[in-house]
Amino acid sequence: MTIEPIVQIKDDEIPRPSPEARVDQKTTTVQAMLPVKNGDTLGTVRGFLKTLLEEDLVDEMLVPLEVPSADRVTPIVVKEPQQLDAANPLAPVMRVNAAAVLARIQREEDGKRLGAVLRPCELRAAIELAKVGRVDLKQLTLIGVDCMGTYEPEAYAQIARASAESPTDEMMRWTRQGPIAPYRLRNACQMCEHFTAENADIAIGFIGLNVRERVMVAARADIVEKIGLTASDTNGRHKAITRLAAIRHQRRAAALTDAARLVADLPSLFALVAPCTTCGECLDACPFCDTPAFTPKPSREARTQRVHDWASGEMWPVHKREVGPFGDLVALGRRAASCVGCGMCESSCSLHTPLTAIQAALGRKLQETFNYVPGRDINERLPWATT
Numbered sequence: 001m002t003i004e005p006i007v008q009i010k011d012d013e014i015p016r017p018s019p020e021a022r023v024d025q026k027t028t029t030v031q032a033m034l035p036v037k038n039g040d041t042l043g044t045v046r047g048f049l050k051t052l053l054e055e056d057l058v059d060e061m062l063v064p065l066e067v068p069s070a071d072r073v074t075p076i077v078v079k080e081p082q083q084l085d086a087a088n089p090l091a092p093v094m095r096v097n098a099a100a101v102l103a104r105i106q107r108e109e110d111g112k113r114l115g116a117v118l119r120p121c122e123l124r125a126a127i128e129l130a131k132v133g134r135v136d137l138k139q140l141t142l143i144g145v146d147c148m149g150t151y152e153p154e155a156y157a158q159i160a161r162a163s164a165e166s167p168t169d170e171m172m173r174w175t176r177q178g179p180i181a182p183y184r185l186r187n188a189c190q191m192c193e194h195f196t197a198e199n200a201d202i203a204i205g206f207i208g209l210n211v212r213e214r215v216m217v218a219a220r221a222d223i224v225e226k227i228g229l230t231a232s233d234t235n236g237r238h239k240a241i242t243r244l245a246a247i248r249h250q251r252r253a254a255a256l257t258d259a260a261r262l263v264a265d266l267p268s269l270f271a272l273v274a275p276c277t278t279c280g281e282c283l284d285a286c287p288f289c290d291t292p293a294f295t296p297k298p299s300r301e302a303r304t305q306r307v308h309d310w311a312s313g314e315m316w317p318v319h320k321r322e323v324g325p326f327g328d329l330v331a332l333g334r335r336a337a338s339c340v341g342c343g344m345c346e347s348s349c350s351l352h353t354p355l356t357a358i359q360a361a362l363g364r365k366l367q368e369t370f371n372y373v374p375g376r377d378i379n380e381r382l383p384w385a386t387t
């Protein structure tokens with residue numbers, strides 16, 4: 001049986017990045033080792049990020065910052081190198097998918113050369129958003145950071161307050177071997193198979209390394225030259241990544257099998273959605289929520305026609321929608337195709353509905369059929385874009 005794309009839309013209807021905005025991801029990348037001074041891994045990474053501002057590679061930087069205290073880490077734009085003394089891109093916590101923040105910042109601040117320090121799932125979401133013209137890669141330096149997984153914010157704050165060792169230091173203890181006790185991490189992270197910073201202009205890696213001694217930096221040759229690093233090997237990294245990937249893969253397979261049962265037929269689906277309060281928190285938390293191509297929302301301006309609301313007996317104005325009937329289904333399909341598995345939807349759900357696995361189960365067939373990996377390559381066409 002041939003499976004057709006989920007929706008036929010004309011190619012010229014899709015906003016596309018201009019040719020010069022496309023990144024040639026085959027550009028030579030150079031791997032180098034950053035020596036860690038006095039065993040201070042976080043201090044070394046902060047120092048490296050400062051260099052990017054000082055060497056004028058970027059004007060501003062979106063980076064996770066410890067504000068107002070170390071138990072709260074949020075992505076914020078900084079302009080001055082000294083502000084990076086509070087940066088913590090290694091903190092195992094994620095309150096928001098920063099790709100959504102990035103899209104919002106770029107809309108407001110045009111013309112600035114922005115560096116964005118992102119986790120792999122944020123980076124992949126940024127690439128998906130670039131495909132629909134929501135993120136502009138021309139003015140952007142993507143700085144990816146390896147991610148061993150993240151805790152829910154409350155759990156992170158609790159660990160930060162209760163333990164003498166910071167959650168960052170605790171996580172960094174496990175980088176060399178790869179796996180970490182997975183049950184404490186967010187569900188999305190337990191099943192995340194894309195935890196290294198691929199497709200970044202600059203990647204900061206620590207999985208498989210003794211991070212008290214060295215941290216990997218992989219970047220385009222011109223960037224490496226400008227910041228004065230020399231090429232080096234990354235022994236041990238591949239083995240640790242493979243080991244962690246195998247653990248995550250197993251966990252993902254089990255979660256997807258469970259999720260497939262939940263959406264197998266209409267009665268199962270109804271049972272699943274029955275307790276849902278339709279609060280919309282899951283949609284708002286998704287990095288694609290604010291993008292019409294993924295979430296057609298009613299416009300604020302109502303049309304003059306009115307419809308009868310059978311439940312309340314009142315008449316309501318009809319709102320314009322980006323697309324017609326089945327619009328929500330179309331948006332659901334597009335999100336499922338581009339879902340990067342960040343799990344922000346699930347983290348925001350007070351009912352703890354396993355939304356990450358459900359989205360993955362919904363998108364799996366589509367992604368397999370089109371050999372589509374969201375965020376893998378800016379030049380890879382969205383599966384719902386047809387010529």
Ligand code: SF4
Pocket residue numbers: 094119120121122147148149150188189190192193194195341342343
């Ligand atoms: S989903 Fe993956 S990349 Fe994102 S926070 Fe979790 S482990 Fe990190």
Ligand code: SF4
Pocket residue numbers: 275276277278279280281282283348349350351352353
């Ligand atoms: S966050 Fe949970 S309860 Fe709210 S709409 Fe989403 S699934 Fe329903």
Ligand code: SF4
Pocket residue numbers: 285286287288335338339340341342343344345346355356359
């Ligand atoms: S649907 Fe959920 S897991 Fe997928 S990108 Fe959106 S927030 Fe992340």
